[in-house]
Amino acid sequence: MKGILLTGDKPVIPEGVKQVPVYIMGKRYMIPETLTIQKAFEYAGYRWIRGCGCRGGICGACSTVYRIMGDHKLYFGLACQTVVKENMVLAQIPFYPYKRRLHDIENLEPTAETMAKIYPEIMKCVGCNTCTRACPMDIKVMDYINAAIRGDIERCARLSLDCILCGLCTSRCPAQITHYNVGMLARRLTGAKIFKRADHLKARVQEIQSGKYEKFMRELTEISEDELKRRYVEEREWEPLNSKEVNWKPQDERYL
Numbered sequence: 429m430k431g432i433l434l435t436g437d438k439p440v441i442p443e444g445v446k447q448v449p450v451y452i453m454g455k456r457y458m459i460p461e462t463l464t465i466q467k468a469f470e471y472a473g474y475r476w477i478r479g480c481g482c483r484g485g486i487c488g489a490c491s492t493v494y495r496i497m498g499d500h501k502l503y504f505g506l507a508c509q510t511v512v513k514e515n516m517v518l519a520q521i522p523f524y525p526y527k528r529r530l531h532d533i534e535n536l537e538p539t540a541e542t543m544a545k546i547y548p549e550i551m552k553c554v555g556c557n558t559c560t561r562a563c564p565m566d567i568k569v570m571d572y573i574n575a576a577i578r579g580d581i582e583r584c585a586r587l588s589l590d591c592i593l594c595g596l597c598t599s600r601c602p603a604q605i606t607h608y609n610v611g612m613l614a615r616r617l618t619g620a621k622i623f624k625r626a627d628h629l630k631a632r633v634q635e636i637q638s639g640k641y642e643k644f645m646r647e648l649t650e651i652s653e654d655e656l657k658r659r660y661v662e663e664r665e666w667e668p669l670n671s672k673e674v675n676w677k678p679q680d681e682r683y684l
């Protein structure tokens with residue numbers, strides 16, 4: 429395990445790979461067909477300042493809309509996950525503006541009325557399912573909005589669990605719904621008002637409040653970068669990758 433370096437953010441171009449035309453900001457570039465959209469931008473000389481985060485399909489920062497020349501359809505994806513195609517015409521959408529709806533979770537009940545009060549636009553859903561088709565995470569977006577309308581808050585929470593807040597659903601919705609916020613409210617309500625409180629979480633919060641980790645955290649923020657790397661790469665007790673040992677624990681249990 430020691431010394432493994434992950435190269436997920438570096439373009440690895442196989443020898444002799446075919447190059448395909450891709451249109452970025454309206455300009456044609458020849459791009460190796462193995463690259464993701466994100467890497468294609470970099471290969472063409474662009475630098476990501478907005479619209480790029482985890483590079484691993486988790487943060488939702490890299491929403492992409494594209495067409496293939498000659499095809500009338502609009503396609504959606506994450507730039508860090510979608511591999512380029514011949515004659516792809518790209519447009520990046522770094523974020524979606526939305527109006528924040530402030531609420532105090534402690535004073536809310538997990539009901540249809542709550543959802544409709546905070547996000548009244550959900551009642552205007554026309555059932556077109558465009559949101560579901562736009563979702564790069566294959567989430568049943570329309571279904572979770574319908575669950576919110578019916579007051580089935582837990583179903584809304586479960587269906588929206590994989591949402592990465594990319595906003596592509598919102599970009600297409602004729603009812604102007606910010607689906608990801610609706611899902612997030614449902615998940616917060618489910619955690620706060622539907623699920624049983626987890627005893628082990630309570631115990632962990634008490635441990636944190638008692639200052640158990642303070643000395644360790646302070647030390648981590650004070651040591652040099654080299655020492656931090658040494659501890660992370662050389663000294664760290666590596667957890668097993670793809671292991672069936674679900675109950676794996678490090679030998680040093682001081683910080684568990």
Ligand code: SF4
Binds near residue numbers: 554557560600601604
């Ligand atoms: S895109 Fe909007 S209106 Fe259409 S199904 Fe989804 S939530 Fe409803």
Ligand code: SF4
Binds near residue numbers: 562563567
């Ligand atoms: S539900 Fe919407 S915001 Fe969430 S991942 Fe799917 S398209 Fe993106």
Ligand code: FES
Binds near residue numbers: 482483484507509
């Ligand atoms: S950069 Fe985070 S999902 Fe693509």
